[in-house]
Amino acid sequence: EIVMTQSPATLSVSPGERATLSCRASQSVSTNLAWYQLRPGQAPRLLIYGAYTRATGIPARFNGSGSGTEFTLTISSLQSEDFAVYYCQQYNSWYAFGQGTKLEIK
Amino acid sequence: QVQLQESGPGLVKPSQTLSLTCSVSGTSINNDNYYWSWIRQPAGKGLEWIGRLSTSGSTNYNPSLKSRLIISVDTSKNQFSLKLTSVTAADTAVYYCASHPLLQYYFDSWGQGTLVTVSS
Numbered sequence: 001e002i003v004m005t006q007s008p009a010t011l012s013v014s015p016g017e018r019a020t021l022s023c024r025a026s027q028s029v030s031t032n033l034a035w036y037q038l039r040p041g042q043a044p045r046l047l048i049y050g051a052y053t054r055a056t057g058i059p060a061r062f063n064g065s066g067s068g069t070e071f072t073l074t075i076s077s078l079q080s081e082d083f084a085v086y087y088c089q090q091y092n093s094w095y096a097f098g099q100g101t102k103l104e105i106k
Numbered sequence: 107q108v109q110l111q112e113s114g115p116g117l118v119k120p121s122q123t124l125s126l127t128c129s130v131s132g133t134s135i136n137n138d139n140y141y142w143s144w145i146r147q148p149a150g151k152g153l154e155w156i157g158r159l160s161t162s163g164s165t166n167y168n169p170s171l172k173s174r175l176i177i178s179v180d181t182s183k184n185q186f187s188l189k190l191t192s193v194t195a196a197d198t199a200v201y202y203c204a205s206h207p208l209l210q211y212y213f214d215s216w217g218q219g220t221l222v223t224v225s226s
Contacts, residue, residue, distance in 0.1 A: 032211070034212035034213075036213075041218065042218060043110075043202075043216040043217060043218045043219070044202065044204075044213075044216045044219075045216075046212060046213060046214050049210075049212045049214075055214065087152065087153055089153070089212060089213075091211035091212055094155070094166075095143075095155040095211065096155070097145075097152050097153035097154070097155070098152060099151065099152035100152050100153070
């Protein structure tokens, strides 16, 4: 079973600044890694797949990087709508999600 | 674009069966090119994959829930369903249905989620 660990649990950033979220896998998942955004009362939204490919309609300020066991989601120039909870998911071996990072306004 | 909507009781008593339905629009659930999944999020915790269904009839379940779980399809209604038996407070969560194309194992369509509380 692959375990996904996200850090930090909560990240406080000011609007307009950059946020960097981390995700670590307990064993290599190659680039089989996706990122999702969850806002209260809304359907989760796929942001990134294949570790770095933006999903359809996702703004260019969202960038994914990494491979193997270490991954990063960077959101440059934070907008008000970006303050949400973010999850990583590996799909190299079935499905496993991280515990999430809550991105809050500083 | 596939659209999904969960429905079902918001309150279930302990030891009873939790039953949810996911209505699919934008494609036929008979479309052989999709997997249909259930995912949940307990309060204050992360997302947990529950299980999936393919329209070929095959199912795959999270081993931790397998003994209590049935996921099935109703093609006449373009829906798939979740039944989780012998529930406890630990099964209280927001339940999502989600889908992905056959050779792509990340979820590109999600429902809005429905809160199910297990309490007497």
